[in-house]
Amino acid sequence: MVNEMLEGKHKVLLFRKLSDQSQKAAKLVFQTEHTFSYSRELERIVTKDGGVIQVGDLESEVSIEAIQAKDDPIAQMLRQSVIDGEKLELWEVTVDEELKTEDNKFPAVYAQGYLDSWEDPASAEENASISSNFTVEMEPQFGEATLTAEQQQAVQYAFTDTTSVTEAS
Template identity: 35%
Template sequence: MRKLELQLFGNEAVQGKKLVYLYRILSEAAKENGATLAFTTENGRTKSKDADSTATKDGSIRTPGAAEVEITATSILKKGDALIGKLEKALDDDALVEIWEANLMEPASSGSNKFKGKYFQGYLTEIEYTANADEFVEVSLTFGINGNGEDGDVTVTASQQEQAYAFVDTPKTGA
C-alpha cells in the first residue's frame, strides 16, 4: 500500500479571528493607544499595481506602476462606539490614521503580547453604515494607505486579543 504525505492544515492555517487590526488617529499618538474595532466581522488588505503597456515591434512590454494598498474593515456597530466616531471625524478632517495588522498565530521573540505584523499610515476614504430591519447595524470602512507599510512587532494586549468583550464578574458594577 502506498503512503501519502498530506499537508495538515489544522496546525498551519491562520483563522481570520487571529489576524487583528488596531487603529489610532496619528494626532492622538501621544495620548491614545491603538485600539481594535468592537465586533469586527471581516478585515481585508489589498495590494495592487497598475501597469502600462507599450507596443513594440517585438510585442508589448509592461511597465509596472506604484503599488497601492487598501485596508478594509467591517464590524457590527457597538452602542456609543467612540473609535468609530473618531474615525468618521478623521475622514471629515482628512486626518492621518495609523493601522497595525497583527498575526496572533505568530508571537514575536521580543516580548509578551507582541506579534509579527505590519504598520501602516493612511486615510479613511469611505465609511458606510448599513441598517437592515432584522439585523444589527453594520459599519464598513475603507482606508487608502500611504506607501506599502512596514514589518515589525505589534503589541496586542490580552483584552484586545479577546476582541468582543472581556469577562465581567457577578457583583453589581455601580449605579
C-alpha cells in the same frame, strides 16, 4: 515542518490618529471582516521588439466591516476622521500565540493613510453595521507589534481562575 492554516479571526485591526501618538492604538470592537489588498497597475507597451510591461506604483487599501457597538469611542474617532480628513495609523496584527516572538511581539503590518468612506447601514433584520475603506499612503511596512495586556484582552479574554483577582496578581 507541517503547514497549518491561519484563521482570519486571529488578524485584528488597531487604529490611532497620527496626531495622537502619545495614545495607545486601540481596536475597533466587533470587527467581522477586513481585506488588506495590494495592487499595481501594469501597462503593456507594444514595441517593434514585442510587448513590454511598465510597472506602476503599489496601491494598497483595507476594506473594513464591523457590527456597530452602542458606545465605541474608536468607531466615533474613525467616523470623525473621515469627516475631518485626518490621517490615521493602522496595524493589522496577527494575534496567534504560536507566532508570538520571544519578545512577546506579534506579526503585524503597519500603514498610514486615510479612511475615504464611512457607512452606517441599519437593516431592520440585522445588526447595525459599519463599512469603511482605508487608503494606504506610501507602502505598508511589515514587522512585529507589541500588544499591551489591555489590547490583548480586547482581542480575546484569557482564561481566569475562580480565585479573586487583585491588582497585585
